[in-house]
Amino acid sequence: MPEKFKLGHYQLFFLFFADLKCYRAEIMPIITEFIDDDGLKCNDAGGWTEEKYRLIGSYFKQFSTGTKKAWPHRAFIDLYAGAGYTRLRTNGKILKGSPMLALSVNDPFDQYVFCEEDRDSFEALESRARRDHPKLNVRCIRGDCNQKVDEIIRALPRRNSLGLCFVDPYNLSIQFETLIKLAGRRLDLLCLLALHMDANRAYDVYINQESSKVDRFLGSDRWKAEFVDSGRPRQEFPRFLAGYFARRMQTLGFEETPTHSMHLVRSDDKNIPLYHLALFSRHQRAYEFWDHARAASTDQRTLKLGE
Numbered sequence: 001m002p003e004k005f006k007l008g009h010y011q012l013f014f015l016f017f018a019d020l021k022c023y024r025a026e027i028m029p030i031i032t033e034f035i036d037d038d039g040l041k042c043n044d045a046g047g048w049t050e051e052k053y054r055l056i057g058s059y060f061k062q063f064s065t066g067t068k069k070a071w072p073h074r075a076f077i078d079l080y081a082g083a084g085y086t087r088l089r090t091n092g093k094i095l096k097g098s099p100m101l102a103l104s105v106n107d108p109f110d111q112y113v114f115c116e117e118d119r120d121s122f123e124a125l126e127s128r129a130r131r132d133h134p135k136l137n138v139r140c141i142r143g144d145c146n147q148k149v150d151e152i153i154r155a156l157p158r159r160n161s162l163g164l165c166f167v168d169p170y171n172l173s174i175q176f177e178t179l180i181k182l183a184g185r186r187l188d189l190l191c192l193l194a195l196h197m198d199a200n201r202a203y204d205v206y207i208n209q210e211s212s213k214v215d216r217f218l219g220s221d222r223w224k225a226e227f228v229d230s231g232r233p234r235q236e237f238p239r240f241l242a243g244y245f246a247r248r249m250q251t252l253g254f255e256e257t258p259t260h261s262m263h264l265v266r267s268d269d270k271n272i273p274l275y276h277l278a279l280f281s282r283h284q285r286a287y288e289f290w291d292h293a294r295a296a297s298t299d300q301r302t303l304k305l306g307e
């Protein structure tokens with residue numbers, strides 16, 4: 001290639017941020033666009049949920065478009081799908097929830113599998129998916145995702161299929177056994193680790209009393225001795241669990257996910273840590289999408305890129 005056409009680090013850096021600026025201006029308003037109340041049930045959430053939707057919405061878009069040519073079948077799975085719409089407690093406005101964001105991507109997935117336990121949320125989600133995306137292939141399964149996991153897996157295409165599975169519980173209810181089964185298929189997992197919301201508040205119960213919830217979340221009971229023996233202070237408990245969980249995911253063949261690559265979401269009023277969003281993939285490309293989604297969804301005031 002002639003020297004004049006080669007891009008130096010500076011130009012690449014410039015192009016990346018020019019692309020990012022353009023992406024922010026065009027895509028982000030669509031992801032977090034407020035929508036009209038349709039009278040069906042909505043999930044309730046704090047104002048910080050907008051940040052979650054910017055990040056996951058951006059990731060879903062990049063994943064679905066970036067994998068379209070290489071994979072004949074792409075599946076999207078949402079284990080804790082919710083009602084499809086979410087009402088923010090701060091201002092009463094309504095946003096598309098994770099399943100509706102995944103259905104709205106420019107290059108839709110070939111198969112969608114949504115699991116939701118609550119009956120009203122399940123019915124609202126089914127109605128919205130059918131009403132707004134009648135041509136897409138959507139399967140809604142009602143029940144506890146830990147119990148329904150075999151049915152969820154059976155709903156996925158068998159061959160030449162790549163999946164993206166979103167795991168978004170309110171607490172530490174996802175069981176490692178469930179993730180082992182899912183990891184038997186070719187898929188990436190985007191997990192919300194409710195470590196600060198649940199683990200921090202429930203520290204005394206998990207550490208001092210008989211509770212098997214963390215054992216089931218981590219698929220092991222060895223974490224307790226490791227934490228207690230290390231003499232770490234209580235405030236390090238969530239970070240310890242995040243690291244432990246990432247190590248357990250590595251045993252399933254996923255790339256190493258250091259805690260600093262997890263995206264920490266804080267409450268908007270008191271700036272208190274709430275949860276981490278963590279990607280687990282077997283492909284380096286997925287982490288490139290993730291980095292881009294993180295950069296694109298981060299508040300411009302935080303990045304101070306300048307206009």
Ligand SMILES: C[S@@+](CC[C@H](N)C(=O)[O-])C[C@H]1O[C@@H](n2cnc3c(N)ncnc32)[C@H](O)[C@@H]1O
Pocket residue numbers: 043078079080081082083084085086096097098099115116117118121143144145146168169170173
């Ligand atoms: C945080 S909300 C999910 C919101 C949705 N993912 C979104 O971002 O728009 C968690 C949802 O999981 C449902 N849920 C709770 N436990 C569940 C379980 N074991 N299996 C499936 N769904 C469950 C709840 O009813 C609730 O609607």
